[in-house]
Amino acid sequence: MRSLTVLGKATSRSIYSENVLDDYAAAHDAASGSALHGSGVWMQLGQNYYGTTYWVERVGLLFDTSGLLPTASILSATLSLYGYADYTPTDFNIVVVDGSDLDDPIVLADFGDLLDEIISWGAITTVGFSLVAYNVIALLDVGLLGISKGGTTKFGVRSSRDINSDIPTGNEFLAFRSAATTNPPKLVVVCDGDLTITTQTVTAIAATTTTGNGNITGLGGLVVTQHGVCWNTTGTPTTSDNKTQEGVGSVGAFTSNIIGLTSGTKYYVRAYATDGEGTVYGNEVEFIAGTAVFPTDPVTRVTNLIHRYDRKRGIYTLEGNMGDVTSDLGIPEWSSTPRDAASPTVPPTEGVVKEITEEVINAYGGVGTEP
Numbered sequence: 001m002r003s004l005t006v007l008g009k010a011t012s013r014s015i016y017s018e019n020v021l022d023d024y025a026a027a028h029d030a031a032s033g034s035a036l037h038g039s040g041v042w043m044q045l046g047q048n049y050y051g052t053t054y055w056v057e058r059v060g061l062l063f064d065t066s067g068l069l070p071t072a073s074i075l076s077a078t079l080s081l082y083g084y085a086d087y088t089p090t091d092f093n094i095v096v097v098d099g100s101d102l103d104d105p106i107v108l109a110d111f112g113d114l115l116d117e118i119i120s121w122g123a124i125t126t127v128g129f130s131l132v133a134y135n136v137i138a139l140l141d142v143g144l145l146g147i148s149k150g151g152t153t154k155f156g157v158r159s160s161r162d163i164n165s166d167i168p169t170g171n172e173f174l175a176f177r178s179a180a181t182t183n184p185p186k187l188v189v190v191c192d193g194d195l196t197i198t199t200q201t202v203t204a205i206a207a208t209t210t211t212g213n214g215n216i217t218g219l220g221g222l223v224v225t226q227h228g229v230c231w232n233t234t235g236t237p238t239t240s241d242n243k244t245q246e247g248v249g250s251v252g253a254f255t256s257n258i259i260g261l262t263s264g265t266k267y268y269v270r271a272y273a274t275d276g277e278g279t280v281y282g283n284e285v286e287f288i289a290g291t292a293v294f295p296t297d298p299v300t301r302v303t304n305l306i307h308r309y310d311r312k313r314g315i316y317t318l319e320g321n322m323g324d325v326t327s328d329l330g331i332p333e334w335s336s337t338p339r340d341a342a343s344p345t346v347p348p349t350e351g352v353v354k355e356i357t358e359e360v361i362n363a364y365g366g367v368g369t370e371p
């Protein structure tokens with residue numbers, strides 16, 4: 001599973017409507033609010049009555065959920081509000097409702113847009129409302145359907161007494177931290193699947209460059225915002241070391257140019273991919289700059305070459321043991337044909353050995369020797 005954590009957008013606001021003429025219905029049913037809160041440290045939610053004035057306060061919360069893929073399978077989600085103040089002796093439920101009609105940024109008319117939104121997408125009671133921690137609301141299935149995949153998710157928040165048109169007789173409101181402060185409203189979305197990636201053997205090795213190879217094999221419901229390869233000389237490289245950046249990624253193989261190497265130095269490489277939850281790494285491969293890497297994949301790998309020297313005839317030959325030559329490109333001609341040295345005095349490390357070794361090298365490119 002992968003999770004995306006998103007903080008409320010700065011355009012989120014609480015909207016309140018007031019009526020100073022002792023008319024609750026006029027405040028409650030108003031098509032537009034009187035003022036906005038939320039550019040400061042708090043947003044207010046609930047109802048209030050003082051003297052001859054009624055106040056009703058509703059909240060519009062906006063979240064950038066563009067980090068979710070359109071194909072994401074959402075398993076669960078929570079909306080968290082960090083308490084700031086609690087002014088109510090009358091407890092109520094904090095109810096999340098459909099906010100799809102809200103504007104971005106929130107405007108006064110959004111107060112009236114929330115009036116008909118009475119179906120709960122998730123709720124918690126104000127009993128035990130914390131002012132020193134997040135208060136977490138688990139979204140119901142209908143709320144999960146309201147999360148925008150690839151866009152802006154919009155939630156309305158109402159008091160249950162506001163939804164029920166319960167006339168207040170005093171203070172029954174609270175405040176939580178706004179998007180403009182530390183501990184702003186927070187949405188956490190959990191998706192099915194995992195972000196997975198593998199690293200393949202580097203290719204085209206030269207003295208100072210090579211080509212890194214990776215393969216993103218699973219996405220986990222979140223957009224891959226960056227991918228590439230990272231490398232160092234000590235092992236277990238991370239993106240804090242040298243890295244390439246290939247940008248947004250998708251499922252499939254990719255290549256990435258590694259530069260700035262020192263010939264003769266051993267390097268360790270891992271492919272990586274980053275999404276809204278963090279960075280995932282592939283397996284580690286290693287190579288020596290300026291030295292060809294004989295593949296471990298079933299391409300063509302030669303082992304146990306047989307060296308033969310006929311002292312009587314003065315002939316030196318090099319043969320491939322056919323049981324130790326594998327290839328999905330066909331068995332190369334030199335793997336089964338003996339070669340005669342030009343001179344019987346050529347030592348085993350030169351002459352034909354050099355000739356055969358060069359043919360192996362030419363098959364892969366670079367500089368190397370028999371494994």
